[in-house]
Amino acid sequence: MGKQINVALIGNPNTGKTSVFNALTGLNQKVGNYPGITVEKKEGICKLPRGVKAHIIDLPGTYSLNASSLDENVVIELLLNKNDKDFPDIAVVVSDVENLKRNLLLFTQIKDLEIPTLLVINMADRMSYKGISLDIDYLEKHLQTKIALISTRKNEGIDNLKNLIANFKDLPISPCLNASDIDKDYFDNLRKAFPNQLLYKLWLVITQDVNFGKTDRNEIDAVADFKTKSKGDLKRLQQRETIKRYQFINNALKKGQTIDVSQAKDLRTKLDRILTHKVWGYAIFFIILLTIFQAIYDWSSVPMDFIDNVFASLSEGIKNILPNGAFTNLLAEGIIPGLGGIIIFIPQIAFLFLFIAVLEESGYMSRVVFLMDRVMRRFGLSGKSVVPLISGTACAIPAIMATRNIESWKERLITILVTPFTTCSARLPVYLIIIELVIPKERFFGLGYQPLTLMLLYLIGFGSAVFSAYLLNKVLKIRSKTFFVVEMPNYKLPLFKNVIFTVIEKTKAFIFGAGKIILAISIVIWVLGSIGLNSNYSNAKEIVNRKINENGFSKIQAFSLQNKQERYKNSLIEDYDNITETQISDSINYKTPLFKKAVINDEIASLKLENSVLGYIGKVVEPAIRPLGYDWKIGIAIVSSFAAREVFIGTLSTIYSVGSEIEDDENKTIRAKMQSERHQSTNKAVFTFASGISLLLFYAFAMQCMSTLAIVKKETNSWKWPVLQLVIMTTFAYIVALIAFQLLK
């Protein structure tokens, strides 16, 4: 009673393992990393009958226990280490009814480890449709296991599965075949040398290049030294082992499974014919991408406006409620605008993750891989590079991790190096706000200029990734074998639950990951903006008041006042249909003293900002970025966004909040603030078409993400590549932005 057991879910990719995991744990799951490596670790809790609690680990998908990637190493390491706190009391092998033969290979290997093993056959709902029938009793006897026939899609058989897991002690632990007779002498010797060890475990230790981190090192080393065979011989033995296992499986299935081929209606063939067609295939792929970007724009505009307004009122509300002081200011001017600047992008990021999840779940992504391989190879990439490049539109970090299944090191390295060019979701906030500011709202054949610009930016990102891959392919002198094996799973209607879980999990990770950095940087920026460097800072009020009393409003100030009046006038005309000229001018006259006060306050605030530590930093970088069309405030934002791109907007909103004390109605959202921003010396708008495009291009190319650099270091195991990436990308970004601004201004 009250006992907790460890359950490991193991299976081939595309067997619906994650669906089984979701069905068992519901929302009681958490995603983390295995210590020291970046492989995702999914675990959850499931209540079983009779008060037993199960701690379930969803292990990375693998075709066999012969590891060829970091993800697969995790599986072996766990299964071989009896001392691991997660070592399973029961291994649940998830298979799919249509690929039973292949799925059983892994099953027989796990049986050899003598762990209680349960076989789950998923997608049972497709059996009649595919004309498959199974003799469960026969299979259970032959495979020495219990079988749970389930359908996660129809939610059938889950209770039975829980029951079987709870009764794990009834499961036989004997292997179902004797693989050691592929080379009797060799294995007999091995057994004699290590009589206390499991033979198959020894065999795995010898053949795998796994880093057995936590297991008993000495023991492993002793086994690993027992290499009486060459690498080639071992590989041949592994092949014999695989063939042997397949013979066993074929025999078992000959009687245990019948397939009536005539009943199989083939949707796959029909869909494949269109989706991988040499013309239609590409056309459909392009249309899907176009639809995604239009949808990201259209569907998220309402929730985004809502969030924008909520945060603006929150800031204002806090200033009104809390007493004046440093803490209130930090909250209202530093933290809230900083966080608001990132939370506003939840809708768009969630939609992007949604589309990627649907493409992956439906099986379409593999077709894209197939379709693009030949084209990508020309640029030194693999068809599999398409997946990192597409998921790079969400975030470069998981994308770079997704390169692990690319078999050739050269293709993989190039993919890692060029992936940061793709437009990640952190660039999205920057793009969106600048597009909103400088690109007209008109539509062109039903497609807005704004979404088109966004799509163009994505294409530029993708194009520069491919182009730099081409150059790298010419420059890098690496010889490595190129293998390419990709499974083409069946088309499936994505499971709503799986898609939603993925979206929630990924969005959460993005928000919390980015949120921490943004919070920290917002505070730093606010503090730097609140520390005065000289007497101009502390006497700002007197200086400004004295100047205005002596000379009246300067040209710029007068213009700013006029601007406020005009905007107020326009809002009056918009709000009231029958308003007369005199009513308008009366209202303006009534409001003018307030406007004047606002102008003066703005002037004080910006004088303060200029003379703060933050202003000083901005002024130092200004000469470098002035040719690109940016002022010192943007300079600060760019410098701080070297940590992460999305910080740009957070920083700007913090700066503008610090820079204007009175927030009238039209001036409260970040967008409005940016729009009204002007160069102090020339009084020209800061965000024009030219400077906007220049900024867009700068962000398209610059390598501004410390986390990406860290992951590249980790995956390539050298500082050389991330440093090269940083220098080349950012220099290139600077040059392109410079050219763009100088041509357009």
Next chain:
Amino acid sequence: MQDTLAHLKRGEKGIITDVSSIHIPLKLLEMGCLPGNLVQLLQLAPFQDPMYLNINGTHLAIRKETASHILIEKITHG
């Protein structure tokens, strides 16, 4: 000269007779690409490469280069 998998035309089937072990990743074998198994070419990607195959009930795609290391015997009828 014996046929290899790379010689199959769309829709054609064959039986795998031998695989050249140095050139073939173990993963491919694990997915069922073993002597004695049935293979059918389902589709060719644009530019005739990679090849989309049904090997022993498993659907997968490999490059022509890899396919040329897998020896087969064509099944001529249907």
